[in-house]
Amino acid sequence: MASFSWIKEKKCHLIDRMKFLEENVHLKGLNNSWCFGCDISSKFKEIVMSKGLFEQYYASDQVCGAWELVKAAKNITLLTHSNADGDGISACAALDYILRKMGKNTETIYPDKPEFNYKRQPTNLLINKHCQMPQLIIVCDVANYERLYWPKEFHNIPMINIDHHISNSLNGKFNFINAEASSASEELYVVLHYWDANLIDGYVAECLLFGLLYDSQIFQIHPLQPRTLKIAADLMLLGADLFKLEKELLSNNNHKTFVFWGKILSNIKVAKNGTAAWVCITKKDLLDNDMQLRSLIGFNNLLSQICDVDVTLLFYEKEDGKIKVSLRSKTTDVNAVAKLFGGGGHTNAAGILTAKSMDQIVKEITEKL
Known part of the structure; x- marks a missing residue:
């Protein structure tokens, strides 16, 4: 006691x-x-x-x-x-x-x-x-x-x-x-x-x-x-x-990481209906910029600060070729979306790990939003 x-x-x-x-x-x-x-x-x-x-x-x-x-x-x-x-x-x-x-x-x-x-x-x-x-x-x-x-x-x-x-x-x-x-x-x-x-x-x-x-x-x-x-x-x-x-949590990124983030953000995609925005990062992107997966710490939180979309998604390729998806939202239940693809999490933050190709999983998830 x-x-x-x-x-x-x-x-x-x-x-x-x-x-x-x-x-x-x-x-x-x-x-x-x-x-x-x-x-x-x-x-x-x-x-x-x-x-x-x-x-x-x-x-x-x-x-x-x-x-x-x-x-x-x-x-x-x-x-x-x-x-x-x-x-x-x-x-x-x-x-x-x-x-x-x-x-x-x-x-x-x-x-x-x-x-x-x-x-x-x-x-x-x-x-x-x-x-x-x-x-x-x-x-x-x-x-x-x-x-x-x-x-x-x-x-x-x-x-x-x-x-x-x-x-x-x-x-x-x-x-x-x-x-x-x-x-x-x-x-x-x-x-x-x-x-x-x-x-x-x-x-x-x-x-x-x-x-x-x-x-x-x-x-x-x-x-x-x-x-x-x-x-x-x-x-x-x-x-x-x-x-x-x-x-x-916040101070582990050097200036090269922020330059890399800038390149990623320049390739951001936004859904036609304006409800979602996402970026895709491949192993080649990391290799070409001399970056490792740890350089992505905090990036999805930055992405979630976009004020004029409800859902933000970070797609990135792991070392084994599988695709990891991080979903963040203001109002949409992204846990329900993640569960459709074998993932899960919380109402406003969820994750997915899939063996599907980058193009395929991006298409399938964004069509559900």
């Missing part, structure tokens, strides 16, 4: 944090000893269901059942999706750090090598294989089995599923899914608070805030929930440096 008695030990910024939580979650009158996890009082339920950080309330048997699995398991495997991104990687890095401090044996498995490198990574990382046989699997930021490393040996192992995709179809023993969360990292913050608030130290806060910033496009996604901003503020009070993390 976790309580807020730990706040007294850390003083300084955590005193400010208590004031923040009192003002935003209305915890006055609970004597600083209210509990998450396995001692969820009716008063706490009333608070989280009404106004505060935790709009989505998880039943106590779900919270405690998942936490008991974590405590009982010695070997725990963490999974995230293919082409792992800043959110899934950050959530796994936070959990890996926590579990190792608890004395667990951990493995983190990506189905393939990520296109981009991120500063915070799990320690025992494997690509499309496993070495240990886990007693528990925790999946972060994965909407379906097709994007998961999922050998038959894992099929009967209990799974905890932490995600924010509206299209999530995983069948975990315990599922913590909130489509209104900006990221899996945001929902992991909530789950960790239910389990034990002491688990979130400065490093974990840094991982979670990076994941939140990555998937929220630094608070630019629509719609952005007030809870996301409150949680970001709390993570800052716990020691995460928002300015440093924002700089990590």
Whole structure:
């Protein structure tokens, strides 16, 4: 059982944090000893269901059942999706750090090598294989089995599923899914608070805030929930440096990258009805300009700022020849469009990976808009 008695030990910024939580979650009158996890009082339920950080309330048997699995398991495997991104990687890095401090044996498995490198990574990382046989699997930021490393040996192992995709179809023993969360990292913050608030130290806060910033496009996604901003503020009070993390996301492009972006933008296409705009990038484009896929970090966010179209699409060719499509929108449900082509995601941001040719997939998708 976790309580807020730990706040007294850390003083300084955590005193400010208590004031923040009192003002935003209305915890006055609970004597600083209210509990998450396995001692969820009716008063706490009333608070989280009404106004505060935790709009989505998880039943106590779900919270405690998942936490008991974590405590009982010695070997725990963490999974995230293919082409792992800043959110899934950050959530796994936070959990890996926590579990190792608890004395667990951990493995983190990506189905393939990520296109981009991120500063915070799990320690025992494997690509499309496993070495240990886990007693528990925790999946972060994965909407379906097709994007998961999922050998038959894992099929009967209990799974905890932490995600924010509206299209999530995983069948975990315990599922913590909130489509209104900006990221899996945001929902992991909530789950960790239910389990034990002491688990979130400065490093974990840094991982979670990076994941939140990555998937929220630094608070630019629509719609952005007030809870996301409150949680970001709390993570800052716990020691995460928002300015440093924002700089990590935005300041990795040299002048050659911006010149390349300019060339890409000069080839932008706009649908005849004016509803969509898109660009296409091939392996040859990257090679001719001495660029790598990592040079595209942030480009689709720039593209989404075009004000006079509703949907923007970035088509790019991966090293294996498959086409990755990133869809962004202001009002159109691009998740519904992505699902038609085996992809998925969120209402205003989704992705597709296909073996179809560039010309074919561009034609088929744009005809659906």
